Amino acid sequence: MLIYLPIAELSVNMFIIFGMGGAVGFLSGLFGVGGGFLLTPLLIFSGIPPVVSVATVATQIVASSTSAALSYWRRRLIDVKLAAVLLSAGIIGSGLGVQVFNLLRRLGQLDLIVSLAYVTFLGLVGGLMLTESLRAIVNTRRGRPAPLRRPGQHIWVHGLPFKMRFKRSRLYVSVIPIVALGLVIGFLGALLGIGGGFIMVPAMIYLLRVPTNVVIGTSLIQIMATMAVATVLHAVSSQSVDVILAIILMVGGVIGAQFGARVGQTIRGDQLRALLAVTVLAVAIRFLVGLVTMPVERYGLTVLGAG
Amino acid sequence: MARLVLATAAIMLTAAIGTAHAEKLTIAVSTPEVQISSNFSGTSITVFGVVEPDAATVSRVGRYEVAVLVLGPARTVVARRKDRIVGIWTNWAAETIIGAPTFYALDSSDEIDAITTPVVLDRLALGFDNIPFAFRGTDVNDPDTAEFRAAFLRLKEKAGLFSEATDVAFIGDTIFRSITWLPANTPTGRYSVLAYLFSGQSLVAHAEDTLFVTQTGFDQMMTAFAHGHALIYGLFCAGIAVFVGWLGGVIFRRD
Numbered sequence: 001m002l003i004y005l006p007i008a009e010l011s012v013n014m015f016i017i018f019g020m021g022g023a024v025g026f027l028s029g030l031f032g033v034g035g036g037f038l039l040t041p042l043l044i045f046s047g048i049p050p051v052v053s054v055a056t057v058a059t060q061i062v063a064s065s066t067s068a069a070l071s072y073w074r075r076r077l078i079d080v081k082l083a084a085v086l087l088s089a090g091i092i093g094s095g096l097g098v099q100v101f102n103l104l105r106r107l108g109q110l111d112l113i114v115s116l117a118y119v120t121f122l123g124l125v126g127g128l129m130l131t132e133s134l135r136a137i138v139n140t141r142r143g144r145p146a147p148l149r150r151p152g153q154h155i156w157v158h159g160l161p162f163k164m165r166f167k168r169s170r171l172y173v174s175v176i177p178i179v180a181l182g183l184v185i186g187f188l189g190a191l192l193g194i195g196g197g198f199i200m201v202p203a204m205i206y207l208l209r210v211p212t213n214v215v216i217g218t219s220l221i222q223i224m225a226t227m228a229v230a231t232v233l234h235a236v237s238s239q240s241v242d243v244i245l246a247i248i249l250m251v252g253g254v255i256g257a258q259f260g261a262r263v264g265q266t267i268r269g270d271q272l273r274a275l276l277a278v279t280v281l282a283v284a285i286r287f288l289v290g291l292v293t294m295p296v297e298r299y300g301l302t303v304l305g306a307g
Numbered sequence: 308m309a310r311l312v313l314a315t316a317a318i319m320l321t322a323a324i325g326t327a328h329a330e331k332l333t334i335a336v337s338t339p340e341v342q343i344s345s346n347f348s349g350t351s352i353t354v355f356g357v358v359e360p361d362a363a364t365v366s367r368v369g370r371y372e373v374a375v376l377v378l379g380p381a382r383t384v385v386a387r388r389k390d391r392i393v394g395i396w397t398n399w400a401a402e403t404i405i406g407a408p409t410f411y412a413l414d415s416s417d418e419i420d421a422i423t424t425p426v427v428l429d430r431l432a433l434g435f436d437n438i439p440f441a442f443r444g445t446d447v448n449d450p451d452t453a454e455f456r457a458a459f460l461r462l463k464e465k466a467g468l469f470s471e472a473t474d475v476a477f478i479g480d481t482i483f484r485s486i487t488w489l490p491a492n493t494p495t496g497r498y499s500v501l502a503y504l505f506s507g508q509s510l511v512a513h514a515e516d517t518l519f520v521t522q523t524g525f526d527q528m529m530t531a532f533a534h535g536h537a538l539i540y541g542l543f544c545a546g547i548a549v550f551v552g553w554l555g556g557v558i559f560r561r562d
Contacts, residue, residue, distance in 0.1 A: 002348040004491065006526035007533055011348050011491035059548050066552025071560075108387050112397040224552075228545040235541025239533050243544050244345070244526075250548060254555030291395045298390075299458035300398070303409075304383040 007242035008052045014248060016046070021060070021252025028064060028253070029260025030267075031276040032216055034195030034223060036061050037122060039249065041283055048245070050111055054101070054193030055234035055241045056249070058227045061195045063250040064257060065224040072217030079168035079214045083221040085175060086182040090226035093186025098233040101191050105238070108302065117192055118287040125198055126280035133273035140270065169210045169218075177207060182222060190230040195223040198280065331359040332512035334375075334502045339516075341489060342523040349490045352377070352518065356502050358481040372415070372422040372505040373475045374433055375485040377518070379410025379468070380496035383443075386455050386462075402455045407440035409494040410468050414485040416475040422505050431503060431510070435460050435471060466492060495520050 003014040020042050028035030036057050043053035072078055104110040160174035181203055185196040200219045204210040210218070235241045264272060337353040354375050383405050390399035415422060419434050429437045438460075442452050463469035467490040475485045485502075498518040504511050522530055533540045 002346065002491070004343060004345050004347040004526060006522060006530045009492060009494070059544050062545055062548035063552035063555070066549050067555040067559075070553060070556035108385065108398045108401060112395070116395075224549075228549070231545045231548065232538065232541035235533065235544060236537045239537055239540075241533070241541065241544050243529055243533075243540075243547070246544060247547065247551070250551045254551060254559075258555075258559040291397075293396070294391070295389050295396055297462070298388050298396075299455070299462060300387050300389075301459065301462050302385045302387070304385055304403070 025253035025256025029257035089182030090186035097190025
């Protein structure tokens, strides 16, 4: 069934878009990530203008992260104070991201930067995740116990000033790395149409030493808030949020996530991480191939306006 | 002898001018307002035309030829070309195209070159080669512009927005019909429908009509909302997202 998207000004097959939302929702439920890094490229590859894709996925991420955050909220697995610091910085980062997004769009270099950023971040995170999870799998096979994390261990991050106490996470750390993390994730989220959970969760665990049980819930709150701000800013600055597209994606995503989460409980953690790493790397490689191979059509058109 | 030739030419010229306004051409568009609603997947419009010859032209030899042109609103477009920069293909060269129509559908009763002379084709913007548009700040003789022009036409044709056909059908001698397909990605705005009547290579009559392509209902509301009240629209979208997320969380509650 074809449905007309008023902002993108084109018709799409509703079931294909719904299926994409559902499939990405399934993976996000399975892996416990937002899935923006999969959904935005999928929309771009299926012919929806990058500008509309990035802005609309931001809206979709608000829905999926709200849904997931709700269940963490009920189980009290959220550090509200930490989330507040993160999202204050995230909102500023998101504002900067939208500014840069519009600047690049005017220069015609948005596609390039988005592709390069996807290759870099997804390649890096996917590579790290893959080596870590493979090591874990090999260790389990050989019957070696997973290396224990010593809670008292300090790294350079813990020597920074402006310390703040986060009771829920049992942390006493400097706000500098927290603010920096919030800024970076908010910026990348608005620019690339991703929630950034796949960068934030490892950073919170390894850099800030936030206990694993509150990491996901807390990062979801930050993602929800920054993406909501990104939605509003994209709507104001480029009028590129397509509400019809967003609703189809949201409904598909929310339903898909439930099934994904159910399947996820039956797969072991290290295997799950290895699967996610492969998926992330595949997207990175797809973008890399697009950058280095000669395009079939070298020309592209952008409508500026009446006149 | 020279005087005779001149005189003959003068008579022929007078005759040509005399008959130029003898036919009356009237056209009508089947759907003067095409409405884009949420299930819009393209539509076709039909242009009907009636030729009314007057007493002086009834005896005209040869049949009439017709060209029907549907022109979309002009918009400024940036065309970009990807070039290989340090091993990466990226948008590099760019040209701003001014005044090119967003939609161009030409339908004629015969090959356009056979209907009339190149001079007339050029003047009436008939045929892809004669679509008038300019490049901002670039010399017309720049070899790049020819390449950009060709690319622009190719992309527009691929998008289904530019087309040339020879499907004008005559119903009897004086009534004709031309069908134009407006695809799903048809730009909105005011369209011009132009019809030209030719006889013996020369233009004998023309007619013009307009066509509006507009979004309607919910889509129109959303577009107007998104552009007119961007901040409220943004908050509304974010609000819907929170609501759908919350609803999903409640419906699929597992604990």
